[in-house]
Every structure is written in C-alpha cells, then in structure tokens.
Amino acid sequence: MSAEAEFDSTPWTPEEEKAVMRKVNFRFVPWMIICYGILLLDRNSLANAKIMNTETPSQTLTVQLGLGNNDYNWAVSVFFVTFVIFEIPSNFLLTQFKPSMWISRIMISWGICAGLLAAAQNMASLCAIRMLLGLMEAYKYEVSSRFAFMYAGAFTLSSFGGLFAYAVAHLDGIRDLAGFRWLFIVEGLISVVAGFLTYFILPDYPQTATFLTPRERQIVIERLPPTGPTIHAKTIVWGEVWDGLKDWRLHAIALACLLEFTPAYAFSAFSPTVITLMGFQSTTAQLLSMAPTICTGVFTLIINWSSDYFQEKKYHALACGIPPALGYFLLATIQGRLSSYGRYALLFLVSIENTIVPMLVGYSSITTKGMSKTALRSAYPFAIGNLGGIIGPQIYRSDDAPLYTRGHFINGTCIALMIVTTMVLMLSIEREGLYTGAKANLTVRDVADAEALGVMLEHDDEGKKEAVV
Numbered sequence: 001m002s003a004e005a006e007f008d009s010t011p012w013t014p015e016e017e018k019a020v021m022r023k024v025n026f027r028f029v030p031w032m033i034i035c036y037g038i039l040l041l042d043r044n045s046l047a048n049a050k051i052m053n054t055e056t057p058s059q060t061l062t063v064q065l066g067l068g069n070n071d072y073n074w075a076v077s078v079f080f081v082t083f084v085i086f087e088i089p090s091n092f093l094l095t096q097f098k099p100s101m102w103i104s105r106i107m108i109s110w111g112i113c114a115g116l117l118a119a120a121q122n123m124a125s126l127c128a129i130r131m132l133l134g135l136m137e138a139y140k141y142e143v144s145s146r147f148a149f150m151y152a153g154a155f156t157l158s159s160f161g162g163l164f165a166y167a168v169a170h171l172d173g174i175r176d177l178a179g180f181r182w183l184f185i186v187e188g189l190i191s192v193v194a195g196f197l198t199y200f201i202l203p204d205y206p207q208t209a210t211f212l213t214p215r216e217r218q219i220v221i222e223r224l225p226p227t228g229p230t231i232h233a234k235t236i237v238w239g240e241v242w243d244g245l246k247d248w249r250l251h252a253i254a255l256a257c258l259l260e261f262t263p264a265y266a267f268s269a270f271s272p273t274v275i276t277l278m279g280f281q282s283t284t285a286q287l288l289s290m291a292p293t294i295c296t297g298v299f300t301l302i303i304n305w306s307s308d309y310f311q312e313k314k315y316h317a318l319a320c321g322i323p324p325a326l327g328y329f330l331l332a333t334i335q336g337r338l339s340s341y342g343r344y345a346l347l348f349l350v351s352i353e354n355t356i357v358p359m360l361v362g363y364s365s366i367t368t369k370g371m372s373k374t375a376l377r378s379a380y381p382f383a384i385g386n387l388g389g390i391i392g393p394q395i396y397r398s399d400d401a402p403l404y405t406r407g408h409f410i411n412g413t414c415i416a417l418m419i420v421t422t423m424v425l426m427l428s429i430e431r432e433g434l435y436t437g438a439k440a441n442l443t444v445r446d447v448a449d450a451e452a453l454g455v456m457l458e459h460d461d462e463g464k465k466e467a468v469v
C-alpha cells in the first residue's frame with residue numbers, strides 16, 4: 001500500500017494549513033535567501049573587484065592582470081558560456097540526486113572556484129577560472145510565488161555586497177595581496193561553508209521532511225499543484241521533454257527571459273563602474289550601489305504580492321517593465337544635462353527590471369505537467385535567458401564611456417521588446433492555460449477528489465472551485 005493511501009482522508013482546516021506553511025517557510029525560505037544571496041554576491045564580485053582601490057592603480061584588478069580596454073567585458077561573458085551549456089543537464093541530473101546533496105555540491109564547488117579567482121595572474125587565467133565557475137554554478141530550480149520572496153530577500157541581502165566590498169578594500173596590501181584578491185578569497189570561503197551547512201539544513205521532499213509530523217506532511221503534499229515535482233519521479237521521460245519543446249510558449253518565455261536578462265546582466269556587471277564614471281570615488285560608488293539593489297528587493301516583494309493577491313499578471317508585468325525602459329531611455333538622452341546625483345537617481349528606475357523574473361518563473365512552472373517536463377521548463381527558458389550573460393557584458397564598451405549612451409539605448413530597446421513578448425505570452429496562457437489565474441489554486445487533493453467522483457473541476461468567475469459532471 002502506498003504512503004499516500006495511508007493518509008488521513010479528513011480534510012484539513014485553514015488554520016492547520018497556515019500553521020504548517022509557516023513551519024515550512026521558516027525552515028526553508030530563510031536558508032534559501034541566504035544561499036541565493038551568496039550566489040549573487042559571488043556572481044557580482046568581479047564587478048565590485050573591478051573598481052576596488054582605483055585610487056591606487058597598481059593595486060587594481062585591471063593593472064595587476066594586465067587587462068585591456070574590453071577584456072573585463074569578456075571575463076564577465078565567459079562565465080555564462082559553461083553556465084548555459086550545463087544548466088539544462090544539471091537540472092535533469094537533479095532527478096537522480098537529492099536536492100540537498102546536489103545544491104550542497106554546487107555551492108561548495110562554486111565557492112572553491114570563486115576563491116581561486118584570487119590566484120589569477122592574467123586575462124587567460126581569469127577567463128579559465130570564470131568558465132570553471134560557470135560550470136560549477138550551473139543549476140537553478142525555482143518555484144513561483146515563494147520564489148518571489150526568496151528572490152527579493154536574496155537581492156536585498158546581495159545589496160550589501162557593495163558594503164562588503166567597501167570593508168574588504170581596507171585589507172588591501174595585507175600579506176602583499178590586493179584588496180580584490182581578498183574579496184575573492186573571503187566570498188569563496190563563505191560559499192564553501194554555506195554549502196556544507198546546506199546538506200544538513202535543506203529539506204528534500206515533503207515525503208521525507210522529518211521536521212514535519214505525518215499529518216503535516218499530508219497537508220503539504222495534498223496542497224501542491226498537480227504540476228508539482230515528486231519524490232517518485234526519478235527517471236527522465238523523453239516524451240514529456242519532446243512535448244515540452246513543441247510548445248511555442250516555452251520558447252516565448254525563453255525569449256522574454258533573454259530580453260530581460262541581457263540588460264540586467266549588463267547593468268549588474270557595470271553598475272559600480274557606471275556609478276564611478278558619474279563622478280563618485282570608488283569607495284563611495286561601492287556604497288551607492290546598495291540602494292538600487294535594495295529597491296529591487298522591496299519592489300519585487302510588493303509587485304509579486306499584489307499580483308498573487310489580485311490573481312493578475314498583465315498589468316503587474318507592465319509595472320515591472322515600463323519604469324526600467326523609461327530609465328534607460330532617459331539615461332541615453334538627458335544624462336549629460338543632469339548632476340551626478342540626478343544621473344544616479346535614474347538608476348532606481350533601471351533597477352526595477354529584475355522584478356518581473358518571479359512572474360516568468362511562475363508562468364513557466366504552473367503551466368507544466370510531469371517531472372521531466374518541469375525540469376525542462378525550469379531550465380530551458382533560463383538557459384536561453386542566461387545567454388544574456390554572454391551578450392550583456394558586451395553592451396557597455398569602453399568607446400561608449402563615460403555616459404554609455406549607446407549601451408543605455410540597447411538596454412531600453414531590449415526591455416521594450418520584452419514587454420511586448422510578455423504581453424503576447426500572458427494573453428495566450430490566460431486564454432488556453434489549464435493552471436492559470438484562479439485555476440492556479442487547484443491542488444492535488446482537489447484533483448484526487450474530483451477523479452474519485454468522476455467529475456472535472458472548473459472555476460466560476462470569482463475563482464471558486466465547482467465540480468462539473
């Protein structure tokens with residue numbers, strides 16, 4: 001007899017459900033915020049390292065590694081070559097390993113590689129280690145509304161990367177190491193320690209969550225959507241994969257991700273440099289880079305909470321896309337007539353561009369059935385989107401400095417095209433999708449009850465579940 005068959009058939013109360021999910025969230029979400037925040041710190045460490053101690057040229061990354069005008073651009077891009085190639089295979093491998101083990105391995109290996117960046121002596125060694133880091137970091141498995149909270153929390157945590165880099169810059173010269181080398185060493189060590197702890201802290205599946213009682217595990221399992229992953233799906237079903245690849249909306253999500261990630265990666269790789277060229281010292285620029293990132297975290301929480309509360313996506317997506325497009329076009333056209341702080345203020349508009357990512361994640365996951373198809377749909381759009389990590393760092397070229405007018409125009413255009421793609425995608429999914437809008441509230445228990453009665457679940461206009469013969 002299966003474990004599911006032994007479950008108590010007594011429906012749970014709303015109070016029980018809220019208590020269980022508070023327990024799950026307390027155990028799961030804070031640690032994932034920490035892990036994802038550390039990932040973002042490591043990923044953005046090169047951007048902070050580039051401007052560290054620029055007042056002492058001999059101690060800078062550019063001088064010590066002998067980087068040319070656009071070598072930094074390529075050093076950022078090469079990371080994503082191996083990251084993109086191995087992201088989809090890594091997601092499929094997750095079906096063969098426990099999530100805690102696989103994520104722990106990723107964090108430990110990327111921490112080691114991040115620390116090895118401190119040993120780079122030239123452009124070739126810097127790129128080689130960056131490519132190895134991209135290979136070790138390949139994997140990102142995300143779920144919709146809860147991911148918005150993790151994403152926002154991680155962005156807020158990573159905003160202190162500027163403050164952290166500011167502090168580490170004062171280690172410059174200790175043991176004859178430049179400040180940027182200390183930054184790589186310290187952040188790499190933090191990742192390795194977090195990786196070891198992840199194996200013991202992170203739960204794998206509801207069925208194996210020992211911190212939950214049997215009744216609590218039942219509630220968690222039965223409130224999952226029918227599209228949710230399961231402990232029993234340990235093989236790759238290639239028919240599901242092929243079926244997923246034939247869905248044009250999968251490729252539309254991927255295109256939207258590419259158009260969003262390209263300017264996002266461009267800006268994250270160059271924001272400390274852009275702020276410095278606005279007329280601020282390197283240490284001041286490190287600190288000023290914090291506020292726009294905190295703005296990203298706060299706005300992500302607000303807009304995605306509102307989207308879930310009102311069960312609406314189109315207008316919320318527009319609210320995520322229009323401000324950054326406007327910000328980039330203003331930077332490209334009127335920046336030269338503004339003061340340093342006036343230019344800096346426009347960066348708050350630009351920072352909102354990342355807030356649409358949880359919505360794209362949500363649409364990718366809730367419209368998918370089957371573990372293999374879910375693995376594909378969790379990885380494919382973001383593997384394509386992460387091609388933007390190769391393209392984006394090439395947008396802000398040295399011949400476009402200090403205002404980067406051309407780069408800002410390119411980024412604004414990408415965001416505008418992303419808005420159009422997302423609107424077409426959302427209209428199609430809302431008209432044809434099975435688990436969208438109010439229907440996204442379907443659970444495993446709902447479907448099981450309906451199948452037992454030989455009926456099919458539908459919803460009225462207010463989202464209330466109705467059984468229809």
